[in-house]
Amino acid sequence: MSITFYDIPSSLPxxxxxxxxxxxxxxxxxxxxxxxxEWVEYPDIEPLCKKLGIPPSSKDYYTLPAIHDPSTGxxxxxxxxxxxxxxxxxxxxxxxxxHNTLPLQDxxxxxFAGNLTALWNFIIPAICDKLSPRxxxxxxxxxxxxxxxxxxxxxxxxxxxxxxxxxxxxGMGKIDAWYAKNRGKGPFLLGETPSWGDIVIASYFxxxxxxxxxxxxxxxxxxxxxxxxxxxxxxxxxxxxxxx
Amino acid sequence: MSITFYDIPSSLPxxxxxxxxxxxxxxxxxxxxxxxxEWVEYPDIEPLCKKLGIPPSSKDYYTLPAIHDPSTGxxxxxxxxxxxxxxxxxxxxxxxxxHNTLPLQDxxxxxFAGNLTALWNFIIPAICDKLSPRxxxxxxxxxxxxxxxxxxxxxxxxxxxxxxxxxxxxGMGKIDAWYAKNRGKGPFLLGETPSWGDIVIASYFxxxxxxxxxxxxxxxxxxxxxxxxxxxxxxxxxxxxxxx
Numbered sequence: 489m490s491i492t493f494y495d496i497p498s499s500l501p502x503x504x505x506x507x508x509x510x511x512x513x514x515x516x517x518x519x520x521x522x523x524x525x526e527w528v529e530y531p532d533i534e535p536l537c538k539k540l541g542i543p544p545s546s547k548d549y550y551t552l553p554a555i556h557d558p559s560t561g562x563x564x565x566x567x568x569x570x571x572x573x574x575x576x577x578x579x580x581x582x583x584x585x586x587h588n589t590l591p592l593q594d595x596x597x598x599x600f601a602g603n604l605t606a607l608w609n610f611i612i613p614a615i616c617d618k619l620s621p622r623x624x625x626x627x628x629x630x631x632x633x634x635x636x637x638x639x640x641x642x643x644x645x646x647x648x649x650x651x652x653x654x655x656x657x658x659g660m661g662k663i664d665a666w667y668a669k670n671r672g673k674g675p676f677l678l679g680e681t682p683s684w685g686d687i688v689i690a691s692y693f694x695x696x697x698x699x700x701x702x703x704x705x706x707x708x709x710x711x712x713x714x715x716x717x718x719x720x721x722x723x724x725x726x727x728x729x730x731x732x
Numbered sequence: 733m734s735i736t737f738y739d740i741p742s743s744l745p746x747x748x749x750x751x752x753x754x755x756x757x758x759x760x761x762x763x764x765x766x767x768x769x770e771w772v773e774y775p776d777i778e779p780l781c782k783k784l785g786i787p788p789s790s791k792d793y794y795t796l797p798a799i800h801d802p803s804t805g806x807x808x809x810x811x812x813x814x815x816x817x818x819x820x821x822x823x824x825x826x827x828x829x830x831h832n833t834l835p836l837q838d839x840x841x842x843x844f845a846g847n848l849t850a851l852w853n854f855i856i857p858a859i860c861d862k863l864s865p866r867x868x869x870x871x872x873x874x875x876x877x878x879x880x881x882x883x884x885x886x887x888x889x890x891x892x893x894x895x896x897x898x899x900x901x902x903g904m905g906k907i908d909a910w911y912a913k914n915r916g917k918g919p920f921l922l923g924e925t926p927s928w929g930d931i932v933i934a935s936y937f938x939x940x941x942x943x944x945x946x947x948x949x950x951x952x953x954x955x956x957x958x959x960x961x962x963x964x965x966x967x968x969x970x971x972x973x974x975x976x
Binding site for chain 2: 572587590599
């Protein structure tokens with residue numbers, strides 16, 4: 489019996505779209521660990537987790553990705569904890585934290601995530617109409633509550649939009665400067681071989697491409713930043729984005 | 733001819749005290765690259781750098797460490813840039829950025845430094861009377877200008893001191909959580925072998941021990957945090973702190 493990987497469906501071709509669950513899909517595919525995807529609509533996540541005994545990822549907030557590994561009986565959520573679990577449990581598969589780099593990779597990812605602040609307002613509203621009606625209703629309600637405004641008012645407009653978009657671009661420039669420190673050694677963070685930091689970055693940029701669409705002005709813009717580094721990382725990890 | 737390493741002297745036994753220059757001393761000693769220290773008082777740093785053509789570390793702000801490598805003719809400042817230079821120029825010496833981890837190490841160090849904010853007010857005033865009169869005058873004048881208050885008013889007092897000290901401790905707890913992710917693999921960031929992140933951490937904690945003194949309440953406190961992790965890293969790198 490293979491691992492069950494719980495993911496959130498969209499109405500788009502391929503179904504997959506969530507950056508957090510993509511981290512786990514990339515990890516499973518990169519490691520070559522057999523699994524099958526089980527799609528869970530937003531309002532069904534908490535009841536499912538409670539039923540299966542999947543712990544909340546923070547306090548009592550239930551999220552996906554989560555996996556069930558029948559070979560160990562383990563249920564686990566949260567993409568980095570899942571990656572740690574897989575690394576420990578299947579030590580002979582390709583490593584996402586090679587050379588004990590887990591602490592360093594996590595520090596890098598925290599820095600990357602800290603530079604996504606300006607992105608959320610642009611992308612959150614674009615997600616709504618890519619979900620099923622039940623998930624959309626749930627997503628809209630919970631996000632409007634946490635943002636404190638109607639979905640339609642979240643996207644920045646006019647001069648604010650220009651400034652916020654520039655802030656996002658500037659943040660990615662900082663991340664690019666880290667990649668550039670290994671110039672000539674390969675396209676990935678550690679050189680020739682992808683690792684966790686690349687997987688996280690690919691997950692977020694693939695999310696943007698899926699949610700905004702490949703022909704959108706946003707994706708056209710983002711994919712040219714930093715000499716195409718971000719689109720290039722998505723492309724370089726293409727074989728690991730397969731939905732199984 | 734060996735490398736010349738420019739450092740700032742104190743009036744304490746051993747002379748060395750600066751966290752930034754310790755990063756370079758640890759690096760040189762760890763790599764086993766021959767060098768000799770040349771001591772430069774604070775007001776002499778800028779004139780020396782200008783005379784030798786050592787570039788400022790940021791815009792037109794001249795700092796130490798700096799080194800001169802007569803085998804290549806290179807003058808270079810800024811501890812991480814020096815480390816990168818040494819790594820590139822002496823590839824057969826032990827690496828401080830093994831496995832192409834320079835980008836990840838730098839991300840980690842930025843996160844570490846971001847958690848030192850509360851420390852500055854406690855330690856800056858303690859530095860003054862450890863310097864020569866000329867350096868003290870310079871240090872006091874420039875720091876009072878940048879802090880916007882008299883040296884004696886910089887150290888937090890009363891409840892503010894308690895809260896700020898707790899904030900510093902909390903910040904180190906976050907860094908400790910990263911180390912803990914490699915539990916059982918060795919005392920260092922990457923396990924058994926020290927690397928750049930450990931060198932930076934040892935530099936800052938050794939600085940605290942030197943400036944506050946081993947018997948100070950501050951050091952006694954700090955050295956027990958996180959099960960003695962910080963004092964332990966300083967101890968584990970002791971053989972690389974030698975002043976030559």
